[in-house]
Amino acid sequence: MKKQTGKKGHILVIEDDPISRNILANIFDNEGYTVSEADDGVKGLEKMRAELPDLVCLDVVLPRLSGFEVCRMARKDMQLAPIPILMVTSLDKKEDIIKGLKSGANDYISKPFTPAEVMARARVNLEQKFFLDKLKDRTKKFRMAYEVMETTTSSLDLKRILFILVEKIAEALAAERCSIVVVEGNWREDNNGMKGTVLVSHEDPGLNELTIDLSKYPELLEAFRTGSVVLVEDVNTDPLMKDVRDKIIPLGYQSILAAPLAYRGEIMGALLLRSARSGKSFTEEEIAIARLIAGASTNALKNASLYQALESRTLRVEKLNEALIKVNQELEELNNIKSEFVSTVSHELRTPLTSIIGFSELMAEEQVGPLTKDQKEYTRQILRKGKDLLALINDILDTGRIEAGKIACRFRATNLTDVVNAVLSSTRHVTGSEPVIQLDLSDDLPEIEADSDKVIQILSNLVTNALKFSPEGTPIIISAKPIEGRRETDHSNLLQISVADQGIGIPANLLQKVFEQFFQVDQGASRTHPGAGLGLFISKSMVELHGGKIWVNSIHGRGSTFHFTLPISQG
Ligand code: ADP
Numbered sequence: 046m047k048k049q050t051g052k053k054g055h056i057l058v059i060e061d062d063p064i065s066r067n068i069l070a071n072i073f074d075n076e077g078y079t080v081s082e083a084d085d086g087v088k089g090l091e092k093m094r095a096e097l098p099d100l101v102c103l104d105v106v107l108p109r110l111s112g113f114e115v116c117r118m119a120r121k122d123m124q125l126a127p128i129p130i131l132m133v134t135s136l137d138k139k140e141d142i143i144k145g146l147k148s149g150a151n152d153y154i155s156k157p158f159t160p161a162e163v164m165a166r167a168r169v170n171l172e173q174k175f176f177l178d179k180l181k182d183r184t185k186k187f188r189m190a191y192e193v194m195e196t197t198t199s200s201l202d203l204k205r206i207l208f209i210l211v212e213k214i215a216e217a218l219a220a221e222r223c224s225i226v227v228v229e230g231n232w233r234e235d236n237n238g239m240k241g242t243v244l245v246s247h248e249d250p251g252l253n254e255l256t257i258d259l260s261k262y263p264e265l266l267e268a269f270r271t272g273s274v275v276l277v278e279d280v281n282t283d284p285l286m287k288d289v290r291d292k293i294i295p296l297g298y299q300s301i302l303a304a305p306l307a308y309r310g311e312i313m314g315a316l317l318l319r320s321a322r323s324g325k326s327f328t329e330e331e332i333a334i335a336r337l338i339a340g341a342s343t344n345a346l347k348n349a350s351l352y353q354a355l356e357s358r359t360l361r362v363e364k365l366n367e368a369l370i371k372v373n374q375e376l377e378e379l380n381n382i383k384s385e386f387v388s389t390v391s392h393e394l395r396t397p398l399t400s401i402i403g404f405s406e407l408m409a410e411e412q413v414g415p416l417t418k419d420q421k422e423y424t425r426q427i428l429r430k431g432k433d434l435l436a437l438i439n440d441i442l443d444t445g446r447i448e449a450g451k452i453a454c455r456f457r458a459t460n461l462t463d464v465v466n467a468v469l470s471s472t473r474h475v476t477g478s479e480p481v482i483q484l485d486l487s488d489d490l491p492e493i494e495a496d497s498d499k500v501i502q503i504l505s506n507l508v509t510n511a512l513k514f515s516p517e518g519t520p521i522i523i524s525a526k527p528i529e530g531r532r533e534t535d536h537s538n539l540l541q542i543s544v545a546d547q548g549i550g551i552p553a554n555l556l557q558k559v560f561e562q563f564f565q566v567d568q569g570a571s572r573t574h575p576g577a578g579l580g581l582f583i584s585k586s587m588v589e590l591h592g593g594k595i596w597v598n599s600i601h602g603r604g605s606t607f608h609f610t611l612p613i614s615q616g
Contacts, residue, residue: 053076053077053078053171054078054079054098054099054100054171054174054175055078055079055080055081055096055098055099055100056073056078056079056080056081056098056099056100056101056102056167057080057081057082057083057089057092057093057096057098057100057101057102058070058073058080058081058082058083058101058102059082059083059084059085059086059088059089059092059101059102059103059104059107059112059115060082060084060102060104060107060133061084061085061104061106061107061108062104063084065104065133065156066082066084069102069133069163070082072160072163072164073167075160076164081096081098084108085107085108085109085110086107086108086109086110086111086112086114086115087109087110088109089101089103089107089110089115090110090115090118090119093115093119093125093128094122094124094125097124097125097128098128099128099129099171099174099175100128100129100130100131100167100170100171100174101119101128101129101130101131102131102133102154102167103115103116103130103131103132103133103150104132104133105132105133105134105135105138105141105145112132112133112145113144113145113148114148116130116132116145116148116149116150117148117149119149120148120149127174127177127178128174129151129152129170129171129173129174130149130150130151131150131151131152131153131154131166131167131170132145132146132150132152132153132154133153133154133155133156133158134153134154134155134156135155135156142155151170151173152166152169152170153166154166183330185217186217186218186330186331186334187334189213189214189216189217192213207225207244207245208245208247208250210225210245210316210338211223211224211225211245211246211247211316212247214247214316214318214334214335214338215247215248215318217334218318218320218327218331218334218335219320220302220318220319220320221248221297221298221319221320221321222246222247222248222298222317222318222319223246223247223316223317223318223319224243224244224245224246224247224316224317225243225244225245225246225306225314225315225316225317226241226242226243226244226257226262226265226314226315226317227241227242227244227306227313227314228241228259228269228312228313228314238258238260239259239260240256240257240258240259241256241257241258241259241262241265241314242254242255242256242257243255243256243257244314261289261292262289262303262317263285263286263288263289264277264285264286264301264303264317265303265315265317267285267303268303268304268305268315269305269312269315271305272305272307272310272312273305274302274303274304274305274332274335274336274339275301275302275303276300276301276302276326276327276332277300277301277302278300278326279299279300279326280293280294280298280299280300280301281294281299286301297321298319298320298321299320299321299326300319300320300326300327301317301318301319301320302316302317302318302319302320302327302331302332302335303315303316303317303318304316304318304332304335304336304338304339305339306339306343307343308343313343315339316335316338316339318335380448384445384448384449387441387445388442388445391438391441391442391445392442394434394438395435395438395439395442398431398434398435398438399435401427401431402428402431402432402435405424405427405428405431406428408424409421409424409425409428437576437577437579440577440579440580440583441577441579443579443583444562444579444582444583447582447583447586452586452587452590453590454495454496454499454587454590454591455496456494456495456496456615457494457495457496457497458492458493458494459492459493459494459495459496459497459500460492461486461490461493461500461525461540461542462486462490463497464497464500464501464504465484465486465504465523465525467501467505468501468504468505468508468523469482471501471505472505472508472509472512480512480521481518481519481520481521482508482520482521482522482523483520483521483522483523484522484523484524485522485523485524485525486523486524486525487524487525487526487527489527490525490526490527490540491527491538491540491613493540493611493612493613493614494612494613494614494615494616495591495611495615496587496590496591499587499590499591500587500591500611502583502584502587503584503587503588503595503609504523504542504544506580506581506583506584507544507584507607507609508521508523508544509580510580510581510607511544511545511546511548511605511607512546513576514546514548514549514605515546515547515548515549515604516547516548519546519547519548520547521544521545521546522543522544522545522546523542523543523544524542524543524545525540525541525542525543526540526541527539527540527541527613528540528541528610538612538613538614539593539610539611539612539613540610540611540612540613541608541609541610542608542609542610542611543606543607543608543609544606544607545604545605545606546604546605546606547603547604548604548605549601549602550599550600550601550602550603550604550605551566551597551599551601551605552566552601553599553601556597556599559581559597560581560582560584560585560595561582562578562579562582563577563578563579563582564578564581564582565578581595584609588609588610588611591611591612591615592611592612592615593609593610593611593612594609594610595607595608595609595610596608596609
């Protein structure tokens with residue numbers, strides 16, 4: 046990189062004759078240029094490479110490497126090619142001038158020369174060189190702006206866009222610090238206590254959303270308020286900075302540029318540039334570039350931030366979903382283990398229980414010898430409790446099978462009167478005493494296509510409940526009638542069976558819950574009725590296996606009526 050001289054430009058004089066070299070050097074020096082010298086072609090070329098001067102004055106006749114050679118070699122070198130070369134020739138050697146121009150020299154001066162002539166030639170060539178430099182610099186900056194725009198439109202990674210943006214801007218505009226600050230929420234005129242977030246800063250790639258108090262950044266507030274670029278040329282003198290000067294001056298910044306980022310007229314934040322260039326602020330051109338980049342990036346920024354918000358929300362939902370699936374799998378596994386355990390234990394219990402029931406039945410019927418009155422009563426108790434326990438175990442096993450989807454129906458022509466009779470005889474067993482059961486079976490009851498064992502189980506559950514939850518002696522009514530099914534079901538003809546009691550009833554808000562597993566209206570420890578809350582769940586599942594429905598009407602304290610339907614045919 047060329048060193049900054051602070052002078053008008055840098056001229057290299059390559060001349061072996063010390064007198065001519067001195068004269069030329071003096072002419073340039075008097076005009077305020079920085080001058081360096083070389084006395085042969087090789088050294089001259091070396092100095093050109095090392096110093097990258099703005100102009101070279103090159104003698105034709107030189108030791109080691111002629112002026113023409115130096116010229117030719119410089120033109121082939123990418124870095125040296127743009128440096129203008131003035132050939133120094135003798136007036137009487139016209140062919141040297143032509144040869145020099147052919148080797149790539151830009152102009153010539155003929156010996157003997159006057160200072161005015163030398164300066165006139167030098168100035169023209171220097172101006173051209175400076176103009177070209179400026180053009181190149183501008184092209185570089187606009188190329189950078191184009192690259193930034195391209196990045197911002199092709200990438201949706203917010204942090205990446207922002208970092209490339211600030212990096213390029215800082216490089217192009219030679220800023221010590223380039224950051225992007227966004228305002229939290231909507232920008233308001235009454236900006237009291239408003240906070241901003243520095244999203245990225247080019248000198249700190251690891252910066253993670255630094256919160257700042259906007260009242261300490263008057264240039265940002267001004268840019269937000271006016272919606273236009275704010276330039277603080279000199280923090281030492283600009284009145285805008287009066288309250289914060291003491292804090293900023295020690296940081297070494299000379300000028301500040303804040304370009305607002307606005308999306309559809311709404312301020313989102315600003316591009317903040319700080320420079321330490323002493324005595325030199327941001328140029329018009331640099332301000333234009335900053336404005337251009339800020340404008341071009343805002344759309345992309347908005348898109349990227351929207352996209353990122355969406356992406357992180359989707360990601361959160363996905364993660365949550367994954368966690369739920371995992372928990373679900375674990376629960377399913379646990380459930381399977383539980384079901385297996387319950388099923389195994391139940392089977393193990395059922396075998397000895399069958400013996401208990403069988404033997405106590407034999408004893409109660411005095412088939413193995415006469416019993417005393419008390420012995421008979423106790424044996425009956427054993428038998429009854431044994432049967433209760435067996436029913437409970439059977440319910441648990443059925444529930445397990447229903448959950449595993451392992452229960453199937455064997456449909457056969459079924460006579461409902463037979464079903465009712467079977468239920469009545471088993472109910473007598475359960476209660477021990479004669480229950481008051483009334484029948485209201487319609488005369489035209491058709492045979493139905495059903496799994497009779499399951500229908501017996503359903504009806505038996507309902508009748509047992511009706512007896513369990515009614516005062517002793519109050520009547521239970523079993524009724525059945527054919528009804529027209531609803532159109533949307535496949536089965537247009539149904540049989541509706543109902544069990545009505547005048548018992549304790551069910552509170553209105555729990556009418557649906559009674560069909561859930563393990564649900565009991567009275568769940569307290571002082572519960573007076575035996576059971577595990579599985580009967581209605583099993584009944585509902587079995588009704589549904591037939592393609593029917595089950596529901597309950599009840600008045601709390603007055604009694605309940607459970608209804609269920611069964612399709613007459615399973616076709
Ligand atoms: P269980 O009878 O073994 O508790 P069920 O599933 O058969 O289980 O019944 C669930 C609950 O519904 C019962 O505990 C009871 O609270 C309520 N219930 C069922 N039938 C009746 C009824 N006829 N009258 C009042 N409550 C009932």
